[in-house]
Structures are given as structure tokens and as C-alpha cells.
Amino acid sequence: MSNEAPAFSDEIAASIQAVREDVARLHGELVRYGLVVWTGGNVSGRVPGADLFVIKPSGVSYDDLAPENMILCDLDGAVIPGTPGSDRSPSSDTAAHAYVYRHMPHVGGVVHTHSTFAVAWAARGEEIPCVITAMADEFGGPIPIGPFAIIGDDSIGRGIVQTLTGHRSRAVLMQNHGPFTIGVDAKDAVKAAVMVEDVARTVHHAREAGPLIPIPQEAIDSLFDRYQNVYGQNSDARR
Amino acid sequence: MSNEAPAFSDEIAASIQAVREDVARLHGELVRYGLVVWTGGNVSGRVPGADLFVIKPSGVSYDDLAPENMILCDLDGAVIPGTPGSDRSPSSDTAAHAYVYRHMPHVGGVVHTHSTFAVAWAARGEEIPCVITAMADEFGGPIPIGPFAIIGDDSIGRGIVQTLTGHRSRAVLMQNHGPFTIGVDAKDAVKAAVMVEDVARTVHHAREAGPLIPIPQEAIDSLFDRYQNVYGQNSDARR
Amino acid sequence: MSNEAPAFSDEIAASIQAVREDVARLHGELVRYGLVVWTGGNVSGRVPGADLFVIKPSGVSYDDLAPENMILCDLDGAVIPGTPGSDRSPSSDTAAHAYVYRHMPHVGGVVHTHSTFAVAWAARGEEIPCVITAMADEFGGPIPIGPFAIIGDDSIGRGIVQTLTGHRSRAVLMQNHGPFTIGVDAKDAVKAAVMVEDVARTVHHAREAGPLIPIPQEAIDSLFDRYQNVYGQNSDARR
Amino acid sequence: MSNEAPAFSDEIAASIQAVREDVARLHGELVRYGLVVWTGGNVSGRVPGADLFVIKPSGVSYDDLAPENMILCDLDGAVIPGTPGSDRSPSSDTAAHAYVYRHMPHVGGVVHTHSTFAVAWAARGEEIPCVITAMADEFGGPIPIGPFAIIGDDSIGRGIVQTLTGHRSRAVLMQNHGPFTIGVDAKDAVKAAVMVEDVARTVHHAREAGPLIPIPQEAIDSLFDRYQNVYGQNSDARR
Numbered sequence: 021m022s023n024e025a026p027a028f029s030d031e032i033a034a035s036i037q038a039v040r041e042d043v044a045r046l047h048g049e050l051v052r053y054g055l056v057v058w059t060g061g062n063v064s065g066r067v068p069g070a071d072l073f074v075i076k077p078s079g080v081s082y083d084d085l086a087p088e089n090m091i092l093c094d095l096d097g098a099v100i101p102g103t104p105g106s107d108r109s110p111s112s113d114t115a116a117h118a119y120v121y122r123h124m125p126h127v128g129g130v131v132h133t134h135s136t137f138a139v140a141w142a143a144r145g146e147e148i149p150c151v152i153t154a155m156a157d158e159f160g161g162p163i164p165i166g167p168f169a170i171i172g173d174d175s176i177g178r179g180i181v182q183t184l185t186g187h188r189s190r191a192v193l194m195q196n197h198g199p200f201t202i203g204v205d206a207k208d209a210v211k212a213a214v215m216v217e218d219v220a221r222t223v224h225h226a227r228e229a230g231p232l233i234p235i236p237q238e239a240i241d242s243l244f245d246r247y248q249n250v251y252g253q254n255s256d257a258r259r
Numbered sequence: 260m261s262n263e264a265p266a267f268s269d270e271i272a273a274s275i276q277a278v279r280e281d282v283a284r285l286h287g288e289l290v291r292y293g294l295v296v297w298t299g300g301n302v303s304g305r306v307p308g309a310d311l312f313v314i315k316p317s318g319v320s321y322d323d324l325a326p327e328n329m330i331l332c333d334l335d336g337a338v339i340p341g342t343p344g345s346d347r348s349p350s351s352d353t354a355a356h357a358y359v360y361r362h363m364p365h366v367g368g369v370v371h372t373h374s375t376f377a378v379a380w381a382a383r384g385e386e387i388p389c390v391i392t393a394m395a396d397e398f399g400g401p402i403p404i405g406p407f408a409i410i411g412d413d414s415i416g417r418g419i420v421q422t423l424t425g426h427r428s429r430a431v432l433m434q435n436h437g438p439f440t441i442g443v444d445a446k447d448a449v450k451a452a453v454m455v456e457d458v459a460r461t462v463h464h465a466r467e468a469g470p471l472i473p474i475p476q477e478a479i480d481s482l483f484d485r486y487q488n489v490y491g492q493n494s495d496a497r498r
Numbered sequence: 499m500s501n502e503a504p505a506f507s508d509e510i511a512a513s514i515q516a517v518r519e520d521v522a523r524l525h526g527e528l529v530r531y532g533l534v535v536w537t538g539g540n541v542s543g544r545v546p547g548a549d550l551f552v553i554k555p556s557g558v559s560y561d562d563l564a565p566e567n568m569i570l571c572d573l574d575g576a577v578i579p580g581t582p583g584s585d586r587s588p589s590s591d592t593a594a595h596a597y598v599y600r601h602m603p604h605v606g607g608v609v610h611t612h613s614t615f616a617v618a619w620a621a622r623g624e625e626i627p628c629v630i631t632a633m634a635d636e637f638g639g640p641i642p643i644g645p646f647a648i649i650g651d652d653s654i655g656r657g658i659v660q661t662l663t664g665h666r667s668r669a670v671l672m673q674n675h676g677p678f679t680i681g682v683d684a685k686d687a688v689k690a691a692v693m694v695e696d697v698a699r700t701v702h703h704a705r706e707a708g709p710l711i712p713i714p715q716e717a718i719d720s721l722f723d724r725y726q727n728v729y730g731q732n733s734d735a736r737r
Numbered sequence: 738m739s740n741e742a743p744a745f746s747d748e749i750a751a752s753i754q755a756v757r758e759d760v761a762r763l764h765g766e767l768v769r770y771g772l773v774v775w776t777g778g779n780v781s782g783r784v785p786g787a788d789l790f791v792i793k794p795s796g797v798s799y800d801d802l803a804p805e806n807m808i809l810c811d812l813d814g815a816v817i818p819g820t821p822g823s824d825r826s827p828s829s830d831t832a833a834h835a836y837v838y839r840h841m842p843h844v845g846g847v848v849h850t851h852s853t854f855a856v857a858w859a860a861r862g863e864e865i866p867c868v869i870t871a872m873a874d875e876f877g878g879p880i881p882i883g884p885f886a887i888i889g890d891d892s893i894g895r896g897i898v899q900t901l902t903g904h905r906s907r908a909v910l911m912q913n914h915g916p917f918t919i920g921v922d923a924k925d926a927v928k929a930a931v932m933v934e935d936v937a938r939t940v941h942h943a944r945e946a947g948p949l950i951p952i953p954q955e956a957i958d959s960l961f962d963r964y965q966n967v968y969g970q971n972s973d974a975r976r
Contacts, residue, residue, distance in 0.1 A: 053296060057770060057935050058928055059969075060871065079969030109969070134871050134935070140943035143868045145950045151382045153409065153436045154299065154373050170870065170956050171963060196952050197870045211297055218296050218373070224946060226379035229463060233384045235435050239409050246410060252298075252318025252348075292535060390621045392648065392675045393538065393612050450536055457535050457612070465618035468702060472623045474674050478648050485649060491537075491557030491587075531774060629860045631887065631914045632777065632851045689775055696774050696851070704857035707941060711862045713913050717887050724888060730776075730796025730826070 025102030032070050039065040039074045039206070040087035040104075046210045047076060047085045053214045055135040056082070062111040065206030066121055066128045071095045073121055077108040095122045112171060119177020120202060124185070127202045129209035134198045137220035141165075142193040148216075148223050151232045153243055155219045160188030160244035163216060168195040176200075188244060191216040264341030271309050278304040278313045278445070279326035279343075285449045286315060286324045292453045294374040295321070301350040304445030305360055305367045310334045312360050316347040334361045351410060358416020359441060363424070368445035370452040373437040376459035380404075381432040387455075387462050390471045392482055394458045399427030399483035402455055407434040415439075427483060430455040503580030510548050517543040517552045517684070518565040518582075524688045525554060525563045531692045533613040534560070540589040543684030544599055544606045549573045551599055555586040573600045590649060597655020598680060602663070605680045607687035612676040615698035619643075620671040626694075626701050629710040631721055633697045638666030638722035641694060646673040654678075666722060669694040742819030749787050756782040756791045756923070757804040757821075763927045764793060764802045770931045772852040773799070779828040782923030783838055783845045788812045790838055794825040812839045829888060836894020837919060841902070846923035848930040851915045854937035858882075859910040865933075865940050868949040870960055872936045877905030877961035880933060885912040893917075905961060908933040 028036065043065045050056045050063065059082070064075035074090045088104040091111075097118035099106050111117075117130045141148055141163075148163040150156055155163075166183040169175035180200045183192045190212040191201045199216050203209035226232055267275065282304045289295045289302065298321070303314035313329045327343040330350075336357035338345050350356070356369045380387055380402075387402040389395055394402075405422040408414035419439045422431045429451040430440045438455050442448035465471055506514065521543045528534045528541065537560070542553035552568045566582040569589075575596030577584050589595070595608045619626055619641075626641040628634055633641075644661040647653035658678050661670045668690040669679045677694050681687030704710055745753065760782045767773045767780065776799070781792035791807045805821040808828075814835035816823050828834075834847045858865055858880075865880040867873055872880075883900040886892035897917050900909045907929040908918045916933050920926035943949055 057931050112963075134869075134939075136935075136939050137942060139869055139871075139939045140946070143940065143943035143949050144947050146947065151435060152373075152378055154378075168950075168952075168956075170960055172959070196868060196950055214296050218375075222373075222375050222378045223382065224942060225376060225463060226382035228467065228945065229379070230383050230385065232382050233407075233435055235407075239407075242411070243409055246351075390674060391612075391617055393617075453535050457614075461612075461614050461617045462621065464615060464702060465621035467706065468618070469622050469624065471621050472646075472674055474646075478646075481650070482648055485590075629913060630851070630856055632856075692774050696853075700851075700853050700856045701860065703854060703941060704860035706945065707857070708861050708863065710860050711885075711913055713885075717885075720889070721887055724829075 026100060028070075032067065032072075035067050035069060036072065036074065036092060037087070039067050040090045040092075042206050043074045043076070043090050044085050044087040046206050047082055049210050049214065050131075050133060051082050053217070055133040055213060055217055057134075061133040062113055062117075062131070063206055063210060064111075064114075064117045064130045067092075068128070072100065073117065075114055075117055076111050077105060078111050080108070093118065113176070115171075115174065116176040116180065116200070119174050120180055120200075123177075123181045124202065126204070127209075129203040129206035131201045131203075131206070131209040131213040132198065133213055133217070135213070135217035135220070137224050138163075138191075138193055138199040138217050139197075140224060141220055142198055143196055145195045147193070148220055149232065149234070150240055151223060151226065151235060152219060153235065154215070155223075156235060156240040156243035157247035158212070158215045159191060159219070160248075161240055163189050163191050163193060163199075163219070166192040166194040166200075168197070265339060267309075271306065271311075274306050274308060275311065275313065275331060276326070278306050279329045279331075281445050282313045282315070282329050283324050283326040285445050286321060288449050288453065289370075289372060290321050292456070294372040294452060294456055296373075300372040301352055301356075301370070302445055302449060303350075303353075303356045303369050306331075307367070311339065312356065314353055314356055315350045316344060317350050319347070332357065352415070354410075354413065355415040355419065355439070358413050359419055359439075362416075362420045363441065365443070366441045366448075368442045368448035370440045370442075370445075370448040371437065372452055372456070374452070374456040374459070376463050377402075377430075377432055377438040377456050378436075379463060380459055381434055381437055384434045386432070387459055388471065388473070389479055390462060390465065390474060391458060392474065392478075393454070394462075395474060395479040395482035396486035397451070397454045398430060398458070399487075400479055402428050402430050402432060402438075402458070405431040405433040405439075407436070504578060506548075510545065510550075513545050513547060514550065514552065514570060515565070517545050518568045518570075520684050521552045521554070521568050522563050522565040524684050525560060527688050527692065528609075528611060529560050531695070533611040533691060533695055535612075539611040540591055540595075540609070541684055541688060542589075542592075542595045542608050545570075546606070550578065551595065553592055553595055554589050555583060556589050558586070571596065591654070593649075593652065594654040594658065594678070597652050598658055598678075601655075601659045602680065604682070605687075607681045607684035609679045609681075609684075609687040609691040610676065611691055611695070613691070613695035613698070615702050616641075616669075616671055616677040616695050617675075618702060619698055620673055620676055623673045625671070626698055627710065627712070628718055629701060629704065629713060630697065631713065631717075632693070633701075634713060634718040634721035635725035636690070636693045637669060637697070638726075639718055641667050641669050641671060641677075641697070644670040644672040644678075646675070743817060745787075749784065749789075752784050752786060753789065753791065753809060754804070756784050757807045757809075759923050760791045760793070760807050761802050761804040763923050764799055766927050766931065767848075767850060768799050770934070772850040772930060772934055774851075778850040779830055779834075779848070780923055780927060781828075781831075781834045781847050784809075785845070789817070790834065792831055792834055793828045794822060795828050797825070810835065830893070832888075832891065833893040833897065833917070836891050837897055837917075840894075840898045841919065843921070844919045844926075846920045846926035848918045848920075848923075848926040849915065850930055850934070852930070852934035852937070854941050855880075855908075855910055855916040855934050856914075857941060858937055859912055859915055862912045864910070865937055866949065866951070867957055868940060868943065868952060869936060870952065870956075871932070872940075873952060873957040873960035874964035875929070875932045876908060876936070877965075878957055880906050880908050880910060880916075880936070883909040883911040883917075885914070 091105040097114045166179040201212035330344040405418040440451035569583040644657040679690035808822040883896040918929035
């Protein structure tokens, strides 16, 4: 593989830069909401109009995540040589992100954390039941569990894609591991990561103290539909 | 409906501006006390001397909540055209706030959050028993549960009003949903939102570890009476 | 009672000013450690060499606690007229602080909070067992429960004094209410308030998951003795 | 013992200064991650190429931990006279740190905290089972419990060394006391202190709600091996 940077069109170059800035900034939201410690967790964003995505370097402090430190990869997870950050190793979860981008073309952002309560459900291999309206709004039902899989091949990526394909939820709790979330872009996936920990924590505490009241399915459907189509300032509620 | 701003008297215009500033600033208290994540939660305040209230726009980041972004509504929840912020949609909970202002004329502020422990009680449909003196001071007894109701008609607003009418508590936990609080003004309702999460968390943890000691009703009455009439720097303890 | 400020000697005036600054600043530690919400909680400090103490005003935001807003009281809890802050009401817990200063001459600081886990033990009326070495260091044994008492007479102050007299602990959990702590000065009492919540939280979580291992009494005695006499930079470990 | 500072070579003097800066700064990470309150907790770092280490003074506020306040000790824990900070007493855990440096030559950093959930496991004398992949990565298996031991002789240091020798874990939970962590340098030991609290909290909450799914031993081995050898930006994953 050559060490020379590819020649991108101006439009793609501008998209890459915009995604670098988004991805760098959005890591700060993981810190703000207490979803990560030390160098754990990662955000990536697909470059619109290109078979590329931008991801965090491996094992680098959240204090050092400037746009030019983010790493540009192709959809096989290979670093694009000669681009800013390409002297560093990308996140060790890069293969899982790449697998998602290859197999879910509507996905524009992927996030992974080890946030406390989401991991607690994952360690029991138990999906989070949909008993609060905020969860119906955001995820349209329970948060599913994905298979146990370890780093080294495509099994994490495959587990994410198989679990989330055809599912309303943008979050999956990989068993014994933690949450992966997807979204229309990196910000949407970060929002899902924030919300999955919020509902994981709330439902955990709710259930500690006694039986939960289920929400009728038709109410869940109605809340999910409204939130996806009406909430917020534009037609795409998730932006 | 015309797109032109109505002509307010100087006094009403000054009141509107003051409430915009209060409501914008008070959203920061929801963040400070960890009651909200992402764009969730909302504060509104009635404009004294007018059939108007000011509320947060829908789905907007807490970092962008300047006074001029707040939205002025009439008591049916309709945005007043031609006023600052009127190009945006108001909070999706606006109808519930409006219903409260229409039916509870002494209420000057309404707050809604999905704060963790208050929602946990709501997911079980269980009122919070009054076992700590701070709760007797602030709420005069248990925090009640309101009915299950979803967005789309007046059922949330009606549930709040029916539950809180004639009740000492300024907070209601809407089942499977979360707390709504009322107050003499927006600040008072925010205080109630802060306090309801505080007592929800404390009583949750207290009960996890064994049976709670009830407070005698006459002590609750005495504490509530004193706090409403003596505490603080003015005759109105809630300001 | 005259409205004119008493004539203090230069030495006493300097002491008062120093205690005002300490007490104002130390309220910030209650916020830093998450022990208080809104305007709850209070710190006071005795003025060395005088029958006076300085305490927080009632119901005032933690953002507004400058030294000149603190209130100077005599040991009956009466505000000293004509002094800075004397136009405001002192903390509604002033009578309890005053009672402690009157009856425990070695006490130079008193703190009261409604910190979550300390209140949780208080709501069950259950003392915190001494199962961690940090607790043996700091409190020399269990944290005791004080009687149920409500504001309005000397019963809170009397409950504090009766419970802590002859006890190693500088903290008492008043039943259904919350912790009061004492110390050689205001800072020492604030440290005790920070530590009592820390141990209340830790022992709460420890016991949730199974039986605790007791610490032998002779080890508790040895740890307490060392910490009081050796720890820190001066002979008085608590400063 | 003379009060004159020893004459260090330029290289050793530069190493000492670098470790002073690291150790001072790293105490801030204990605060950032909520592992310590008041003056509790301590970090030390070995001076490369010398029989020396740098540690925090006893009972000093985290706001006052400048490099020149750190204390230089020999491997018996004796303060080196005439060096910056030598007028203060070192951390009361200095003897335990010194024992570790004397007996574990590959250890370059030691950290001790009373972080909440790690202490909760320690109060039950129960090791943390390895049920999440982050724990397999970082610690290669369960976090072990060390013996009950109190300050005053070498028993704490001996307990740490005996428990961690030949163990994959860089963290030990001393019974009824709290975590001690070791690392290749001070930063690595601080990372272990951050991660041990993170996994202690997560596994605590996971187990509260039902049975945990074990991770197969061969998966633990594979994750530990990869993380030690591949993760991060250099060959030493722990830096």
C-alpha cells in the first residue's frame, strides 16, 4: 500500500474534514455523560458520498482528541495512508465499525462504550424491557442482547448487524461486553449511547424495588412513531 | 393566524423578557443537578398579568438555550407568531404545560424531566412515602403517582391537574413516564424538580436495605407548615 | 435589642472575619462533594475567644455565599444586630448549632446536610457499622443514630449533644432527618460531613451484596488512635 | 541523618523532577474519576535508575499538590533530607509503597484509594469475578482479595506483594480496607486504580439483578494477551 495520500475531490475533502470535527467533538459528549473512563470507548462517522469513515485512535487520552488525530479508514477498516493521523493505530474496535458500515448502508455513525449500567445488563445477557416512555420514544421497544464475541475476527460486527437488522432499537448490548449504537450520523449514534445508559440505569433501579408496570404495545408503537416523525426541529428527529 | 407580533404593553413586554431570561437560565439548573440528558426535559414560566407562558424549543441542546430561543405561547399552547423563537417548534410537552396553566391559575411554573430515580418509582407506579423530614418540609407528605397517559391529547395535562389539585405535593410522577412539578413561578417548579429527584433517590436507597421508620402525621404537618411559612428570606418560602 | 453593632476588640474582629471567610468558603466543599442540593445544608464556625458563631443565611443559593453574607450569632442563636448579614434570617438550623456550642465547649464547627446515603441510614434508624478501616480512622467505630426530633425547640440540639457526648464519632445521624457533624473547627466538621457520606455510601453498597466482615475491636482502637495522633502534617490530624 | 540534600547526577535529578511532575499531575486523575475524597488516596512513582520513589505528603489537600510538594523517599520509605517537600511527612501509606518497590523490581508505580465499590467488595472479602471483557483485557481474570492488615508494620506491603506475585491482576483489594494497584509506572498504576473501580461498580450492579454469565477461560486468556500486546500506540499497552 502506498504511503501517499489519495487525491480526494474538494467535496469529499470537505466532508472528511467535517466528519473529523464531528467525531473529535462528539467524543467529548461520552466524557460529559460519564460513559467512558480513561481511553475506553469510541465514536466513528461515515464520510457522506465516499466508502470511508473516521474513527478515534487506539488508547489515546480524551484530552488529546483533536480533529487531525482522528483516523480515516476504508470500509474494510484499513487506514488510508498519508492522511492526518495515519501514523497511529485506529481504535481496536475498528473492524467492528467497518463491518457495520459495509453491511448497513443507512448507518452513518457507530459508537461503542463500556457504560456502567448497559454493561451490567450485558453481563447477565438480559435485554432491557421497555417500561418507560422515553425508551419507547427513542428505541421503540426493548434493547436487545447480541451474542458473546471477542475481538480478532468479524464476529463482533456480525453480531451487531444480525441483532439490529430489522430491529427498531439503534442499540445492542453485546453479551459480557457492552453497548454498540448506530445512527444516521455520528451525533445520532452518540445520542443513542447516551440514552441507552440512561434507560439501562433507570430500569435497573426501577426493578430493584419491585415489579414493573409494562407499557401496552400500541402505546409503545404510537410513541415511537411520533418521536421519529414529529419531535425536534426538522423532519429527521434524530439529528 | 397572522405572522405579525402582537403589540404588548411595555409592562407585559418587560414581563415576557424577564420570564424568557428566567426560563433560559433555569434550564441550566436541570443540567447542574443531573436531571436531564441530551435535549430531554423542559421548564416553562407563566407571564404575570397575561395569558401567556414561555417554554423551551423542542429537541434543542442545553448549550443553545438563550432567552431569545425560548418560545412564547398562549394558554392553548399555540406559538405567538412574530415573536423571538417563533420559527421553531416548542417542546413536545407544551400541551401538557398549557393545560396546567389553564386549569391551575395559581401555578406560575411547570417543569418536566426524566430524572433517574423519580422515573424508577414511576415505572412501578408507586408513590414515594414520606419518611424523611426534607420531604415533609418540601412536599408535606408522599409524592403521588399520576395516570398512564401518552402525548397526543390532553390526557397528560389532565392527569397532572387531577392528581395535584388539593394535594400538598408540587410534584406528580406520571406512571411509566416521569415527574412533572409545579410552582408559584419557574424557579419554584425547578426547585421541586430538584427536590423530587433528591428524595426519590434517598428513599430508594433507604428502602433497599430494610424497613423504613414512618414519620408521625402530626410531625409531617408541623414541618410542612413551618417550611411554607418561615423558611428562607421572605414570606414566600418557595421563592 | 439595639440595632447598633457591638464594639469588638481588634483581635475578636479579626477572628470573626477569619471565621466568616472559612464558613463561606467551606460551603463550597458541600457542593463539591455533592452533599447538598439547592439551598439545603449549613456550616457554622465558633469565633475563637468569644461567645459567638458564624452561620449561613436561610434559603440562600450556594452561588451567593460571600463572607459578608454570613450571619454572626450569639450562643443562644440570636443574630448580633448591626453586623454584616444581620438583615437576613440565619439558617433554620441555627438553634441546633447554638445548642451544640453552648453544651460542647470543645466544638468549634458544626455541619448539617441531607446527603443521600447518610439520610438513607437515618430513615431506617440504623447505625452504620464500622467495617472499613477509613471509618475506624475517622470515627473510631460505628456512626450512631440520634433521636427523632423536629425543628421548633431544643430537641434537635439536645439529641446531637446527648448522642455524641462520650462517643468517638464526630457524626450523628438524626433519625428520619440526616447527619450533623462536629469538629474542632468548621473545616474539621466539614471533613466529617464528607467522610460520613463516603462511608454511608460504601457500607450501603457493601452490605447490599452479602455479609460484611467485622473489624476486630482492637484493630479499630489502634487505627483510631494512630489517625488522631500521627496522620497529617501537625499534631492535630483533624485540621 | 544529615539535613543536606544528596548530590544526584544530572540524569537522576532530571528523572526525579519528571516523576515529581507525573505524580503531582496524576493525583488529579484520582479526583477526576471520583476515586478519592478530601485528602485520602495516594500515588507514587519509582525514579528510574535509582533506589528512590516520589509520593504524596500526608493529609494535604488535592488542590495543593504541586511537584515541589511531592516527597522523595528511599526504598525503606525514609524521606531524603534536604530535598523539596522533605519538611513534610509523607503519606501514611509510604511504608506499604516502599515494601512493594523493594520486593517487586518491575513495579514503577503504586496507587492506593478508598474508591467506593472497590472498598465495598473488600468489606465482604470477596474477589471480583471476571464477567466483563474490559476486565479480561485489563486484569486477565478476577481481582483478588488481600489479607486484613493495619498500618504500623510491613503487613500491608507484604499482603500486596504476596497477593499480586504471579497474579495477572495489577489490583488487589485489601480486606476491609481498599484497593492497591501497581503498574510499570505511576500512570499505569493510576489507570489500574480507575479501571478497578469501574469494574467493581459495574459487576456490583450486574450481580444485584440476577445471575452473571461467566466468560470462558480461553476467551479471557485471548483478550488479556491481545490487550497486553496489541492495544494502544506502542508495544507497551499499559503506557
